[in-house]
Amino acid sequence: LFKDKRYDENLKIVSxxxxxxxxxxxxxxxxxxxxxxxxxxxxxxxxxxxWDLMNMERQQVLDKTIPHSLQNLxxxxxxxxxxxxxxxxxxxxxxxxxxxxxxxxxxxxLLLMNGVTKKKLRNG
Numbered sequence: 070l071f072k073d074k075r076y077d078e079n080l081k082i083v084s085x086x087x088x089x090x091x092x093x094x095x096x097x098x099x100x101x102x103x104x105x106x107x108x109x110x111x112x113x114x115x116x117x118x119x120w121d122l123m124n125m126e127r128q129q130v131l132d133k134t135i136p137h138s139l140q141n142l143x144x145x146x147x148x149x150x151x152x153x154x155x156x157x158x159x160x161x162x163x164x165x166x167x168x169x170x171x172x173x174x175x176x177x178x179l180l181l182m183n184g185v186t187k188k189k190l191r192n193g
Contacts, residue, residue, distance in 0.1 A: 070098055082116045083126040090134060138183055 070092050076084040092098045116123050131140055149155055161169040 080126050080130075082119070082123045083130060086127065087130045087134075090130065095134060139180075142180070 070088075074088060074092055074096075077087050078084065080087060093100060135143075149158075158169070158172070161172065
């Protein structure tokens with residue numbers, strides 16, 4: 070992965086997060102779970118102290134990599150998850166998988182109608 074993409078050294082906190090967003094979420098890389106410790110994280114670093122800088126850097130990365138229309142949909146989903154509608158969706162998940170599948174297809178269709186495709190996600 071590091072042959073094609075490097076950490077963004079202009080970012081103080083989220084360069085690793087940006088790398089994973091671009092390579093795994095938007096790229097073609099895959100994730101494999103292994104049962105070995107490959108790193109130990111120090112929880113006393115700047116990312117646990119300067120939340121404002123971390124949030125600002127994350128938003129900069131999102132603005133450069135994710136279309137605003139999709140960011141807005143994500144924010145709406147986040148707000149929805151905090152609402153009573155989330156309880157209904159959770160209910161569908163456990164009690165009516167068919168209806169939940171239908172809801173997902175409708176949401177996918179809405180994304181497609183708004184021009185959000187996998188190719189657009191990759192190209193920003």
